[in-house]
Amino acid sequence: MNPLNEFVQIVLVETSHPGNIGSVARAMKNMGLSRLALINPKKFPHDEATALAGNAVDVLEQAQVFSSIEEAVKNSKIIFATSARERTIEWPVASAKDAAQEINQLAAENIEVSILFGREDRGLTNEELQLSNKHLIIPADPEYPVLNIAMSTQVVCYELYQASHNEPIGPWQDFPEYTSQELQHLIEHFNETVFKLDLIDPKNPKQILTRMERMFRRLYPDQMEGNFLRGFLKAVNNKIK
Amino acid sequence: MNPLNEFVQIVLVETSHPGNIGSVARAMKNMGLSRLALINPKKFPHDEATALAGNAVDVLEQAQVFSSIEEAVKNSKIIFATSARERTIEWPVASAKDAAQEINQLAAENIEVSILFGREDRGLTNEELQLSNKHLIIPADPEYPVLNIAMSTQVVCYELYQASHNEPIGPWQDFPEYTSQELQHLIEHFNETVFKLDLIDPKNPKQILTRMERMFRRLYPDQMEGNFLRGFLKAVNNKIK
Numbered sequence: 001m002n003p004l005n006e007f008v009q010i011v012l013v014e015t016s017h018p019g020n021i022g023s024v025a026r027a028m029k030n031m032g033l034s035r036l037a038l039i040n041p042k043k044f045p046h047d048e049a050t051a052l053a054g055n056a057v058d059v060l061e062q063a064q065v066f067s068s069i070e071e072a073v074k075n076s077k078i079i080f081a082t083s084a085r086e087r088t089i090e091w092p093v094a095s096a097k098d099a100a101q102e103i104n105q106l107a108a109e110n111i112e113v114s115i116l117f118g119r120e121d122r123g124l125t126n127e128e129l130q131l132s133n134k135h136l137i138i139p140a141d142p143e144y145p146v147l148n149i150a151m152s153t154q155v156v157c158y159e160l161y162q163a164s165h166n167e168p169i170g171p172w173q174d175f176p177e178y179t180s181q182e183l184q185h186l187i188e189h190f191n192e193t194v195f196k197l198d199l200i201d202p203k204n205p206k207q208i209l210t211r212m213e214r215m216f217r218r219l220y221p222d223q224m225e226g227n228f229l230r231g232f233l234k235a236v237n238n239k240i241k
Numbered sequence: 242m243n244p245l246n247e248f249v250q251i252v253l254v255e256t257s258h259p260g261n262i263g264s265v266a267r268a269m270k271n272m273g274l275s276r277l278a279l280i281n282p283k284k285f286p287h288d289e290a291t292a293l294a295g296n297a298v299d300v301l302e303q304a305q306v307f308s309s310i311e312e313a314v315k316n317s318k319i320i321f322a323t324s325a326r327e328r329t330i331e332w333p334v335a336s337a338k339d340a341a342q343e344i345n346q347l348a349a350e351n352i353e354v355s356i357l358f359g360r361e362d363r364g365l366t367n368e369e370l371q372l373s374n375k376h377l378i379i380p381a382d383p384e385y386p387v388l389n390i391a392m393s394t395q396v397v398c399y400e401l402y403q404a405s406h407n408e409p410i411g412p413w414q415d416f417p418e419y420t421s422q423e424l425q426h427l428i429e430h431f432n433e434t435v436f437k438l439d440l441i442d443p444k445n446p447k448q449i450l451t452r453m454e455r456m457f458r459r460l461y462p463d464q465m466e467g468n469f470l471r472g473f474l475k476a477v478n479n480k481i482k
Contacts, residue, residue, distance in 0.1 A: 027392055032382035055385050097403070138399070139406060141273035144296050147395070151268055154392045155399050161380060162338070197476040199469075208469065215466045225456045228440075228449065235438040239480045 022052030023150035029056035100159035263293030264391035322373035341400035
């Protein structure tokens with residue numbers, strides 16, 4: 001089986017128009033993908049979805065419906081969120097093309113990836129965007145950069161297909177990927193240590209920690225690196241006591 | 242004016258569903274294009290076209306309607322025809338990406354180009370395909386390679402935008418990039434701290450530090466992150482003394 005199809009999940013968040021869900025199913029199948037997750041779709045199943053799916057009705061039939069993003073992505077190690085360009089807190093971003101190459105590489109290493117697509121009218125919330133490791137941006141004309149959701153999915157799936165038809169460059173990791181839970185623990189351990197070292201301005205504790213969290217999530221540490229950093233933090237804490 | 246917008250015309254041949262015409266208009270405007278020609282559209286103008294055009298109603302309003310392809314393309318020197326892969330007569334072909342690069346070059350030389358998109362149900366006839374200089378093929382899964390017409394247009398317009406905009410996405414950094422010298426100092430500071438914390442196996446000191454150096458170099462910290470990590474290391478060293 002194509003690793004992209006096996007390890008990549010397309011996640012549509014609170015889609016309003018069932019026709020868009022059908023169009024997404026077709027766009028996915030055109031590019032060899034089939035794993036579709038729907039978070040609280042307004043109308044599904046629906047005749048319009050079926051009509052627009054064309055020969056991709058099987059993708060619709062296999063689609064999984066969830067009541068939260070967290071539940072849908074719980075097996076994914078890496079989460080990309082599609083986003084328009086401007087945000088208050090900047091997050092690591094990748095163009096559709098660069099993201100596709102990265103995702104292709106991850107899938108080749110059997111790492112599950114979810115790609116989130118937001119609502120038709122207002123995309124993803126800031127909270128949803130911050131669930132992700134990286135934001136995926138489709139380059140577009142700044143005068144009108146907002147693509148229809150099915151179109152966004154088409155471009156991303158197209159780039160995934162393009163990426164998988166080039167040989168991926170061999171894994172840079174010598175050790176297995178750190179899991180998202182391990183990464184979470186590392187971040188918490190770092191935060192605790194930072195507090196003990198009195199490095200945080202109590203007037204504005206959140207901003208710097210959010211930025212450092214973002215940095216760790218951008219890092220994708222492997223097991224060796226993550227474990228060494230945990231050992232480092234443990235040794236630091238022993239000195240503080 | 243953007244030469245692609247000036248010299249590239251998107252031509253839809255006998256489109257049945259007015260919604261598709263609207264979606265094409267939006268896909269074009271998202272990618273900075275506006276010249277749309279319609280050959281014998283079944284229903285146009287039409288509310289569905291307007292609804293799906295979003296903020297690209299101006300593209301619809303400026304669309305020109307023709308009764309033949311020949312008439313629509315009479316000012317174009319080069320014609321691309323989008324096509325599925327298999328044809329009885331072989332014709333020069335280009336992938337969407339390669340075609341976009343070629344078209345971008347032609348537009349930069351003020352050469353007018355038309356790109357033909359066929360009917361929803363059966364594409365372009367062999368005669369129509371033979372009007373073109375080259376066939377444009379969107380790479381897709383051989384099991385179901387037929388994209389919806391609006392999706393095809395989106396992919397082609399996206400590749401045109403990519404071809405004319407090589408600047409990288411980002412930067413995601415809020416702060417300036419850490420210089421390589423600053424990064425070197427950070428790595429040395431980390432290494433010293435690691436030695437003081439007795440975390441290195443003296444039998445094999447080099448390997449782990451090389452790996453951690455690689456990790457820091459992969460991180461591309463910005464000034465804020467790098468400075469915070471330096472402050473963190475300084476605080477740790479104060480505890481050790």
